[in-house]
Amino acid sequence: MRMILLGAPGSGKGTQGEKLAAAFGVPRISTGDALRAAVKSGTELGRRAKTAMDAGDLVADELVVGIVEERLSLPDASEGFILDGFPRNTAQSRILDQLLLKNHLPAVEVALHLDVDDEEIVSRLLARASEQGRADDREEVIRSRIRVYNNETHPLLDYYAKQNKLIAVPGVGGVNEIFDAIRLAVIAVESGLA
Numbered sequence: 001m002r003m004i005l006l007g008a009p010g011s012g013k014g015t016q017g018e019k020l021a022a023a024f025g026v027p028r029i030s031t032g033d034a035l036r037a038a039v040k041s042g043t044e045l046g047r048r049a050k051t052a053m054d055a056g057d058l059v060a061d062e063l064v065v066g067i068v069e070e071r072l073s074l075p076d077a078s079e080g081f082i083l084d085g086f087p088r089n090t091a092q093s094r095i096l097d098q099l100l101l102k103n104h105l106p107a108v109e110v111a112l113h114l115d116v117d118d119e120e121i122v123s124r125l126l127a128r129a130s131e132q133g134r135a136d137d138r139e140e141v142i143r144s145r146i147r148v149y150n151n152e153t154h155p156l157l158d159y160y161a162k163q164n165k166l167i168a169v170p171g172v173g174g175v176n177e178i179f180d181a182i183r184l185a186v187i188a189v190e191s192g193l194a
């Protein structure tokens, strides 16, 4: 399975991504996790990414593309992947298509949209802020991440819809309920029913 996850920050991509990765036996690749790890260990990449992350802006394409390219070249990604947080703008989606081609890997099969409305997103992220203390979970940064999502990432829905790869699942309800809805939608798109 080669799947990308689309959805606002806090829509549950991480949670569902882990479950999908386990179910399909492929790695979940999260650019957000990789960037946070780089910031934490103080690497050059982390230093270059931090200002944008703290402001809720997108990190420069070349930094995240480097992460994804390196990760996709590892042997465990050769059978598939669940990409969480990449691509996040149209340039990145084109780069991903080219990367797969260049590495003789099959194209993305499914783009999953976890659909959650903005107000629900804000309240989830504020709740996460008090539990986990993530640096970018402050209200003004949350608003800017949602704005960036709507401006830069939301247009990708159309990019994948035009290729008949898009599935949309409401990201509200219980974790297992949402997961079941995703599985049904994946089966439908793979059998050409969607």
Ligand code: ADP
Pocket: 008, 009, 010, 031, 032, 033, 035, 052, 053, 054, 056, 057, 058, 059, 060, 061, 064, 084, 085, 086, 087, 088, 092, 136, 145
């Ligand atoms: P969330 O989905 O909760 O906003 P992520 O963990 O996916 O969080 O990403 C956190 C931050 O990392 C983003 O706000 C952004 O600054 C940076 N980031 C992650 N992935 C990308 C990407 N593909 N392109 C640019 N910046 C990215």
